[in-house]
Amino acid sequence: MIDQIQxxxxxxxxxxxxxxVGAYNIRADGQSAARNTTANIDIVTKTDKPxxxxxxxxxxxxxxxxxxxxxxxxxxxxxxxxDFFVGEDCDVVIIAxxxxxxxxxxxxQHDGIHSFFVGKNSKVRYIEKHYGDGDGAGKRVMxxxxxxxxxxxxxxxxxxxxxxxxxxxLRKTTARLAAGAKLIIREALLTEGDxxxxxxxxxxxxxxxxxADVVSRxxxxxxxxxxYTSRVIGNAPCTGHTECDSIIMDQAKVTAVPELTANDLDAxxxxxxxxxxxxxxxxxxxxxxxxxEQEAEEQIISGFLR
Amino acid sequence: MLKLEHIGYEVEGNKEILHDxxxxxxxxxxxxxGPNGGGKSTLAKIIAxxxxxxxxxxxxxxxxxxxxxxxxxxxxxxxYAFQQPVRFKGLRxxxxxxxxxxxxxxxxxxxxxxxxxxxxxxxxxxxxxNDSLSGGEMKRIEIAMVLARGTKLSIxxxxxxxxxxxxxxxxxxxxxxxxxxxxxxxxxxxxxxxILNIAxxxxxxxxxxxERMGTRDEILPALLSSTCKVLTDKME
Numbered sequence: 001m002i003d004q005i006q007x008x009x010x011x012x013x014x015x016x017x018x019x020x021v022g023a024y025n026i027r028a029d030g031q032s033a034a035r036n037t038t039a040n041i042d043i044v045t046k047t048d049k050p051x052x053x054x055x056x057x058x059x060x061x062x063x064x065x066x067x068x069x070x071x072x073x074x075x076x077x078x079x080x081x082x083d084f085f086v087g088e089d090c091d092v093v094i095i096a097x098x099x100x101x102x103x104x105x106x107x108x109q110h111d112g113i114h115s116f117f118v119g120k121n122s123k124v125r126y127i128e129k130h131y132g133d134g135d136g137a138g139k140r141v142m143x144x145x146x147x148x149x150x151x152x153x154x155x156x157x158x159x160x161x162x163x164x165x166x167x168x169x170l171r172k173t174t175a176r177l178a179a180g181a182k183l184i185i186r187e188a189l190l191t192e193g194d195x196x197x198x199x200x201x202x203x204x205x206x207x208x209x210x211x212a213d214v215v216s217r218x219x220x221x222x223x224x225x226x227x228y229t230s231r232v233i234g235n236a237p238c239t240g241h242t243e244c245d246s247i248i249m250d251q252a253k254v255t256a257v258p259e260l261t262a263n264d265l266d267a268x269x270x271x272x273x274x275x276x277x278x279x280x281x282x283x284x285x286x287x288x289x290x291x292x293e294q295e296a297e298e299q300i301i302s303g304f305l306r
Numbered sequence: 307m308l309k310l311e312h313i314g315y316e317v318e319g320n321k322e323i324l325h326d327x328x329x330x331x332x333x334x335x336x337x338x339x340g341p342n343g344g345g346k347s348t349l350a351k352i353i354a355x356x357x358x359x360x361x362x363x364x365x366x367x368x369x370x371x372x373x374x375x376x377x378x379x380x381x382x383x384x385x386y387a388f389q390q391p392v393r394f395k396g397l398r399x400x401x402x403x404x405x406x407x408x409x410x411x412x413x414x415x416x417x418x419x420x421x422x423x424x425x426x427x428x429x430x431x432x433x434x435x436n437d438s439l440s441g442g443e444m445k446r447i448e449i450a451m452v453l454a455r456g457t458k459l460s461i462x463x464x465x466x467x468x469x470x471x472x473x474x475x476x477x478x479x480x481x482x483x484x485x486x487x488x489x490x491x492x493x494x495x496x497x498x499x500x501i502l503n504i505a506x507x508x509x510x511x512x513x514x515x516x517e518r519m520g521t522r523d524e525i526l527p528a529l530l531s532s533t534c535k536v537l538t539d540k541m542e
């Protein structure tokens with residue numbers, strides 16, 4: 001059911017050599033290719049639109065869900081809705097990821113809308129990798145959207161990575177946090193050639209003691225363009241921190257737009273943004289260790305995006 | 307092993323930083339001293355290939371390395387510890403030590419080098435070389451990288467700068483041990499009497515020229531009596 005190209009993509013986006021342990025749903029070329037549920041994690045196909053509901057029972061701990069998507073059919077366009085209902089007092093890991101291999105002329109596109117409803121005092125770690133390859137003229141387009149709702153005391157850590165190969169992407173994340181909830185986002189993004197990436201974060205801190213820490217590290221090579229927007233809205237005594245740190249190379253263009261809104265006297269919000277080329281002294285240092293300039297550059301970038 | 311012939315270095319506007327430096331370094335431990343702004347660091351950078359001399363030639367073990375770049379000189383066995391260590395966002399101590407040690411030595415041995423410079427390897431290997439490390443910690447990691455490389459020529463540009471006095475005592479021991487246990491040569495730029503005191507040969511550079519050079523016994527007593535200020539101005 002899954003061919004070699006799709007297997008390679010699965011390895012790239014989800015580190016999977018074989019079927020994963022625990023719950024999973026593998027989507028290949030617009031179809032569900034494999035699925036497994038556990039006593040605590042159910043996966044149900046939506047009836048009103050494409051996608052699945054992932055239902056995690058209250059109290060589920062140390063379990064994981066893999067939901068990778070691979071596309072190897074040129075010209076395939078899909079929009080998928082995946083909703084995660086995480087009960088109270090859970091501690092789970094969700095591994096998503098999308099790989100597009102396009103060696104044809106038509107654009108291939110995956111729009112994934114992930115909604116997370118995380119119950120009280122639950123902890124979720126969400127890992128998402130996006131990857132594209134194939135030498136066709138058709139573009140590889142991914143528009144991931146994440147909607148996060150964290151109940152009181154819930155915690156979510158999102159680690160999202162897109163290292164090359166995706167021609168066009170709009171990465172949109174909106175989050176709403178109740179009292180004591182905590183959201184950590186770590187984004188790593190690399191664009192090259194004529195690629196374009198737009199990242200848009202909106203985090204609303206509604207409850208007392210809510211906190212958000214959003215850090216995006218990006219590298220823009222070639223003639224690629226990146227546009228980064230982060231909005232943090234503090235409606236209660238809360239803390240919010242966003243950071244956009246970019247390395248710019250060649251003829252690339254990077255824009256960072258921070259927007260902080262405090263609607264409460266005790267909302268403490270910080271934004272940091274830095275855009276700059278690789279420091280010459282960093283290259284020199286690594287060259288004194290015996291690396292060529294090219295190798296030094298690669299080390300600096302891979303460390304920066306780790 | 308290292309020979310400098312008529313090395314001159316000028317920057318734009320014909321400002322001369324170094325003038326006709328002629329040196330032959332065959333001793334295992336050579337210290338370069340002299341007043342600030344005298345051209346010591348420029349000379350060290352010229353040896354490492356970071357700066358290209360506007361005049362003269364550099365020879366390493368009989369090979370003319372004047373036009374070799376930094377990488378090529380590093381691969382021929384020249385290491386260089388920066389006076390101001392460079393910070394990297396994302397790269398960890400273990401990454402840099404691994405790169406320094408090369409595939410043959412590995413991280414485990416590099417961790418031993420961290421211990422050599424007085425840092426508990428366990429606490430540091432996974433730290434990023436970013437702003438969270440203090441100047442003194444960065445400096446010790448910088449020295450550890452050179453130890454990890456273990457090349458035939460190790461250049462240290464003011465290793466004592468930014469290191470507290472307690473660490474300085476240990477630093478002296480690092481160089482002593484390096485001298486005793488390795489086969490490589492050490493070239494240290496320093497203002498510190500205690501470092502000069504363990505050198506085989508001392509070169510005094512001022513106003514871009516070699517003002518004096520000789521064995522420790524020939525140079526040090528005169529330095530201590532006449533230019534005490536030069537030796538102590540970094541101690542405060």
